[in-house]
Amino acid sequence: MSGDERPSAPTELDRTGREALRELATRExxxxxxxxxxxEELASWKSRREEGEATAAADPETYPDGVPERATVSVTEIGGTEYYYYQWREGDEIRSTTERR
Structure with missing residues (x-):
């Protein structure tokens, strides 16, 4: 690409992403x-969180007592501290617990 050609937007973006890029293109x-x-920092942070979630979900030893291995695990950050949030169903009830990471 020569210095005078405007870069092309990525094709894999959804509508919201394309709109965001159009808006950014008008900025200094x-x-x-x-x-x-x-x-870039946000992408790195999200990748680290997703890796942590996958590790937590895949490792039954990380589940606290009373939490079944079928529980869904997500990582939540509150006030700079990360927590595991476990959620599962018992009959008609949804159960959950939160543990500091």
Missing amino acids: PATLRAASSYL
Whole structure:
């Protein structure tokens, strides 16, 4: 691509992503660089969280006493501290518990 050609937007974006890129395209270079830096950090953070969730869900030893292995596990951050949130069904009731990570 030459220096005069505008870059192409990624094709794998949904409608909301395309709209966000259209809006960002109207911004100044400094704003774009700041957004780019933030988005890289956000992507890294989300990847780490997803890896943690997959590890927690796949490792039955991480389940506290009384929580069945079929429980859904998610990681939630509150006030800078991460917690495992376990949720499962017992009959007609939904049960849950939260444990500090």
